[in-house]
Structure formats: C-alpha cells, structure tokens
Amino acid sequence: MELKPLLITRICNASVWPLLVGVVVIALRDDLPLAVVIVGALVCVGAAVYLALLGWRLGVVFDDDGIEVHGLLRSRRIARDEIVSITNFPAVRWKTAEGKARWTPIFAFANPGRVIPLVERHNEAAISILQDWQTDKQPEPARKKRRRERPTR
Known part of the structure; x- marks a missing residue:
C-alpha cells in the first residue's frame, strides 16, 4: 500500500526549492561576477529540480515484507521484523540485525x-x-489448547 501527502502538500514540497533558488540567485547577483552567478544559478537550479522531485515523491510504501520511507534526501527500506514502532513524531523506530x-x-x-x-x-x-499496520504484525498471545471432550456413548 502507498500513502502520500495531500496534493496541496506535495505541490508546496515541490515548489519551495525553485523559489528558494530564485531568492538566493537574486541576492547574490550584485556581489559576484556574471559568469560566477550564471554557473552558480545553473548548479542551484539543478539541485532545486532534484529536491523538487524528491519533495513531490515524499511518502511511504508498505507491504507484508516491510516499509519504504521516501524522504527529502533519500529513501530507506526497512524490513517488517526490524520495526520496533511507528511514532507520532512521525518516525519509524527500528533495530538493525x-x-x-x-x-x-x-x-x-x-x-x-x-x-x-x-x-x-x-x-x-x-x-x-x-501504526495499525505495525501492530498487526505482533504475534498473538499463545492460547491454551482445550482438551477435546470425547463424545459420550
């Protein structure tokens, strides 16, 4: 199953980076030579496009095997049996092997x-x-086996 933020959140996550680059380039254009500003702007635009794509892709994919968290800078796959809890922060608490x-x-x-x-x-x-998905993996408490009563004749 895949969980994504709302569309408005995804648009905001993706659009903040190009806007930030625009502000930085405008602020630096007066203090540096034109060639440096152009090269710096191209590098910043490339980084902004990359971060905008990652901002758009934010979310979580989970299945019976584990969870994949798509973050701002990278994605991480965590096996289901390594997960300790899903916190309200929100974060996945887990332990390595x-x-x-x-x-x-x-x-x-x-x-x-x-x-x-x-x-x-x-x-x-x-x-x-x-959190419901994570708690569903917990083993159920062992039940006592009942003795089967023999039918009376």
Whole structure:
C-alpha cells in the first residue's frame, strides 16, 4: 500500500526549492561576477529540480515484507521484523540485525505548523494507518489448547 501527502502538500514540497533558488540567485547577483552567478544559478537550479522531485515523491510504501520511507534526501527500506514502532513524531523506530537502535523520520506526514486542519487530519490518519499496520504484525498471545471432550456413548 502507498500513502502520500495531500496534493496541496506535495505541490508546496515541490515548489519551495525553485523559489528558494530564485531568492538566493537574486541576492547574490550584485556581489559576484556574471559568469560566477550564471554557473552558480545553473548548479542551484539543478539541485532545486532534484529536491523538487524528491519533495513531490515524499511518502511511504508498505507491504507484508516491510516499509519504504521516501524522504527529502533519500529513501530507506526497512524490513517488517526490524520495526520496533511507528511514532507520532512521525518516525519509524527500528533495530538493525546487530541490534543497534535506529529511527527514520517520515517527513511526508510531519505537521510543523499545524496550520491547515485538512492537512493535519490527513497526516494523522496516515500515521494511524501505519501504526495499525505495525501492530498487526505482533504475534498473538499463545492460547491454551482445550482438551477435546470425547463424545459420550
């Protein structure tokens, strides 16, 4: 299953980087030679396009085998049996095969300002779905076996 932020959130995540580059280039254009500004602008535009694509791609893909968190700078695949919990931060707490504790933030559903109630409700619902998926993997407590009664004749 795949969980993505709302469309408005994805647009904001993708558009912030080109806007930031525009501000940086405009701020630096007066202090540097034109050639340096052009090369710097091209590098910044390339980085902005890359970060915009990653911002658009933010989300979580999970199945019976594990979870893949698409973040701002990279994606991480975590096996289901390594996951300790899904926190409300939101983040995935997990342990490596060697037993080392790790955590991976889920930026797609972070609520830094809690400004837009619709986005906040969507993010809380997505985190709840992930927490339910994670708790479903927990083994059920062992049940006592009942003795089968023999039928009476």
